[in-house]
Amino acid sequence: MQEPKKRQIAILGSTGSIGTQALDVIAAHSDLFEARVLTANNRVEELIEQARRFVPAAVVIANDAHYERVSDALDDLPIQVYAGPEALCEVVQGGEIDMVLTAMVGFAGLAPTIAAIKARKAIALANKETMVVAGELVNNLCNEYRVPILPVDSEHSAIFQSLMGENSPIEKIILTASGGPFRTFTLGQLAEVTPEQALRHPNWDMGAKITIDSATMMNKGFEVIEAKWLFGVAPEKIQVVVHPQSVVHSAVQFEDGAVKAQLGVPDMRVPIQLAFSFPHRLGSDFERLDWWQMPALTFEAPDPERFRCLALAYESLHQGGNMPCIVNAANEIVNRAFLEGRCRFLQMAEVIEQTMQQTSFIKEPTYEDYVATDAEARRIAAEALKRV
Ligand code: NDP
Ligand code: MG
Numbered sequence: 602m603q604e605p606k607k608r609q610i611a612i613l614g615s616t617g618s619i620g621t622q623a624l625d626v627i628a629a630h631s632d633l634f635e636a637r638v639l640t641a642n643n644r645v646e647e648l649i650e651q652a653r654r655f656v657p658a659a660v661v662i663a664n665d666a667h668y669e670r671v672s673d674a675l676d677d678l679p680i681q682v683y684a685g686p687e688a689l690c691e692v693v694q695g696g697e698i699d700m701v702l703t704a705m706v707g708f709a710g711l712a713p714t715i716a717a718i719k720a721r722k723a724i725a726l727a728n729k730e731t732m733v734v735a736g737e738l739v740n741n742l743c744n745e746y747r748v749p750i751l752p753v754d755s756e757h758s759a760i761f762q763s764l765m766g767e768n769s770p771i772e773k774i775i776l777t778a779s780g781g782p783f784r785t786f787t788l789g790q791l792a793e794v795t796p797e798q799a800l801r802h803p804n805w806d807m808g809a810k811i812t813i814d815s816a817t818m819m820n821k822g823f824e825v826i827e828a829k830w831l832f833g834v835a836p837e838k839i840q841v842v843v844h845p846q847s848v849v850h851s852a853v854q855f856e857d858g859a860v861k862a863q864l865g866v867p868d869m870r871v872p873i874q875l876a877f878s879f880p881h882r883l884g885s886d887f888e889r890l891d892w893w894q895m896p897a898l899t900f901e902a903p904d905p906e907r908f909r910c911l912a913l914a915y916e917s918l919h920q921g922g923n924m925p926c927i928v929n930a931a932n933e934i935v936n937r938a939f940l941e942g943r944c945r946f947l948q949m950a951e952v953i954e955q956t957m958q959q960t961s962f963i964k965e966p967t968y969e970d971y972v973a974t975d976a977e978a979r980r981i982a983a984e985a986l987k988r989v
Contacts, residue, residue, distance in 0.1 A: 611638035614704035616647040649674045689713040694720035703728035725876035727753040734926040736830030751876035758872030759850035759863035775852040777844040778821040804847040822914020909950035923966040923974040930978035931956035955985040
């Protein structure tokens with residue numbers, strides 16, 4: 602009997618936190634999934650090791666300075682090796698690919714995601730910055746090319762799961778937030794926090810950029826924007842609720858008052874696996890919720906005064922146009938600056954706010970406008986950073 606075709610998955614950012622967990626899922630279900638493409642930026646040795654283990658049809662090293670090392674190391678295997686950011690856009694179009702997992706960081710994920718949609722590949726979306734920057738454009742393309750987006754972000758997967766089997770309107774989305782490592786800090790304490798402290802997230806082990814975004818709560822602001830575009834709900838209907846235990850991954854309230862939530866041990870492999878296997882669920886040996894050992898579940902309101910980035914993200918959503926793109930670009934600059942010790946914690950929001958005021962506003966941006974806005978906002982944020 603002929604074996605059923607395995608789902609062919611391209612992973613953009615396979616060496617990162619999401620990428621490596623996605624490979625765990627693929628390895629655990631090697632009868633169903635195959636890693637068709639693997640890509641990285643700088644972690645060359647990890648990429649080589651992954652390629653030797655999974656033998657994809659192609660790998661891309663986005664930083665082309667590493668091309669020779671990767672190419673030499675995979676010389677004896679039937680793997681095409683490419684380099685440079687444009688190669689990311691080309692490999693995702695490969696005829697055999699069924700699904701593209703976007704697990705790169707930042708604005709750099711936008712172009713390959715668009716290329717994948719135009720090649721009619723299903724998208725497993727981890728790279729939330731894509732939806733923050735250009736949610737409307739991405740949605741329009743998905744409609745035009747009839748491409749589904751399966752959310753990987755744990756909150757959005759929880760909302761997606763709460764909506765499975767429903768076709769009634771959403772009254773409200775309850776987007777839960779851990780509150781990050783500084784949830785209880787005063788403004789005075791926040792002024793002094795270090796990158797090392799910010800990198801110690803209480804519940805999730807993630808890449809550095811999103812971990813800092815979680816500490817400032819910009820991550821939650823981005824998730825509000827992501828939810829608006831993924832589920833077509835107005836921002837007023839998305840309520841952020843701080844829930845420090847990260848057991849309730851998010852919820853949907855319907856017009857009769859019923860609330861459906863998805864719960865579980867914090868483990869990104871659950872939403873990654875569901876995005877790969879949808880519309881089915883697969884078995885797993887992941888840790889189960891222990892109802893007797895579980896801490897008491899608590900819920901509190903977010904504080905936009907102490908976590909200004911959350912307020913700025915909402916503000917950008919109200920202004921619309923290219924404003925979320927501006928916020929994202931400025932945030933990428935300050936996030937890195939904070940990590941490298943060039944900016945204090947509370948200065949991040951200051952620089953973002955100044956960049957919002959100074960970058961050219963465009964009401965109905967095209968793709969080219971987003972690229973130009975990203976570059977302009979990065980320049981302005983870098984200048985503002987020198988002044989704070
Ligand atoms: P990591 O930093 O751990 O990994 C990022 C991956 O993308 C790496 O493979 C990296 O390559 C690659 N990469 C980074 N920048 C570029 C670039 N400019 N061009 C090409 N490749 C690049 O990030 P995470 O896995 O934590 O996050 C990935 C995305 O998923 C982000 O958008 C994040 O917001 C989202 N997400 C992550 C969650 C998590 O639990 N980690 C949860 C929800 C969403 P290299 O290793 O070589 O640097
Ligand atoms: Mg999340």
